[in-house]
Amino acid sequence: MISTRNNVTVPRVGLGIQQVRYKRKLAYPLYKHNVPKQSSDKKDHSTFFQRAIKSWLGPKNIKGEYYRNKYYYPPQNHKPNYIIPDGNSVVGKSNNSSSPFLTEDRRRDSSLHPFPQNIYCKTASVIPDELKSKIVEEVKKNGLAAEEVAHKYGIKLGRIEAILKLQSIETRWDEQNKVSQDLSKFSEVMYKMFPLYQPPVGSDNLTEIPTPHKTLHQRFLTIAESEPFGPVDAAKILDLPVASETLAKLSEVNSDEETKAVHNEVVVGIEKKDDRTAFKFTKSNVGSVGYRYGASRRDQKKDRRVGFDSAGNMVYI
């Protein structure tokens, strides 16, 4: 028989003192969870999380769909249905018993911001098919420059060029009859899942430029109190072009910009009788060809520079 006194553990010096620097906690939800208890069945070894996800997903129908979960089927009305983790049931009717711990960010719009904790991340809008064909028509038929189309519809130049590329691929596929029934269903479903671009709402800001690095650091200047100081003066101090100049440059159409072919001078050596070698000399910059004696090689480094040749193979450079 064991007396109660034997159960008392006596701490010993140096032993039994456990230093817990970081105790891993399981990722329990903060909201008031309504997870069914383990069944009284002896063989039910399901964990809390297994039961939690089961009740979150809800019942399945004959076809194996979680037909009552409001996130199971994709939205088809151009209005995304991103998650709102307020602790309300996502299966069937919500019981409106949201936990006081979780106060949803008021600035968040669940049809625009996909992640509940990050309001800086937004889904972009998809450009309607009609607008795409209109853009192609403007460029191909009306002969407008891509820059002009970009200004007209408030879409950045890069995206206009991308649309032109993809539309040409799409028309080619249509002509070749390569779009299968499943593929067109897929594209239709995906198209209806995203918000539509409706200019001028959500149009791109065309005055964006990469932030000049000079403006990212503090710069101190002592001036008289009465001396006026504005953005133009700031541009002068930082040795940057004035915003109005940059803006004018951005709205310019540089359509007649031609890529100048660089001619490389080649000297071919005269081949003489009994020569075993034919010489050809081309101009080149030091460092861009060959190895310089004594220069360090990167081939032993872990961030060895790699490139890809025209066949798509990886090569070290």
Add this chain to the structure above:
Amino acid sequence: MPRKTQNIHSLSRGYVRSSMSKFNLFNLYKKNPIRYNGRTLYQQKWTAKAETRAYHGEHLTESRWKTIFNPSLETVAQLDASLKGSRVDATPISMQTYASLEKRLEVALFRAMFASSVRQARQFIRSGDVKVNGIVIKHPSFPLRSGDVFSVEPDKVLFAMGRSKPSLDEALKVDRNQIAAWNQHVHNASSSPRAVYELLQARPKSLDTINSKTSDAKIDIQKYNEDKQNSIKVQQDKVTKSFLLDQILKLGSGSKDVNAATFAEFGDIDSQKAVSLYQKFADSKHPLITNNSYEEIKKYLETKKEEVANNDEKHLLRLTKQVLGEIQKSRWETIRKDGQASQINENSKTIPFTTEYFKGLYFHEKLDKEKIKEDESSAKVYLPWQRGLFGRKDLSKPYFTPWTPRPFIGCFAIYPAHLEISFKTCHAVYVRDPIARPGQSEVITPFPDHVHERAYMYYARNGM
């Protein structure tokens, strides 16, 4: 080689991953905000980097990521900011910490929704199903540059974004259950149609946005009304002048004593007109009285006034056309009124029960499991909503056919601002590197800026 991993979607660990799994969605749903109470700065940075790295480039080892990491973050300035006058939002610069990963081909593939996770995107690339500018690229780390067009084999995309294809056993199980339920429904509908109708009306609205388009009551009612409207048109087209004259002559010649009762079906006023018209024909001993075939009547009504020499006949023809026109007009009016009366109010919720509601339902034969297992093409499933075995209509495809979107796809469908996608051809263009601008970061991430800030501090420390 990607980093080795075990139980990537562990619910008790609860990390958010770059994948479209339902387990990942649940982890995202139950994710608690990251708190720093009582933590040292290093602990904060460690937690932040652990959380963010579990999502960004989870498949890369830490040393590989450290070589990719670029501490100088790129943002954009908006030149018209001062012209707007309103306060400019803060730029979440720190969210650019993982921007250098986004130009990798594998990540771009996942962002373009051509693969359901970054690891699956890597598989597609390694198996040679991905092209960049028309050239097969087998390196997941291939850095995309602005203007690059990348594409994936459509079958792979449909596989990644579609429901998984059921095995033959699974499909048979589903279909046997479906057929049993359907036959029960047909049996109930034929024995007690009104009860089944009421049960159907009381059923909650389906959430299915893909297949149950007709379940919308408004659309059903619109269709019902359209059918009625079309039937009005069909009935009116039937009532031509020659049809009416044919009817009058046949009814008149059929009875001995011609009076209003003979033409009772014409209505009160029209029957009088019909009597007088028939009398006119009878008095003039018109050849149509004896020979009233439809062709003759049509020919008679098509003759023009100028072609008739006799003055009396000319008069009769004109009168006939006039009277028939009047009768036709009133007949059309009654058809239109009857048809419109039978239409349902657009605001009403249901189509009224009629005995024809469950017309044309058929019992489905039971499936012979053994025979189908021997030869799958022998399976004949013809349910109203499904042809062929469940999800196995086209056996050559690796995905659920006809194509159906994968579960919970809507929660993960984020259109990236730095890509332009053509789902129809499974092509996409890498427009530019993702940037941060006032109030927005184009790098897609579930974590707020303060977490990224600490992760950046962890990696941007000196001596790394």
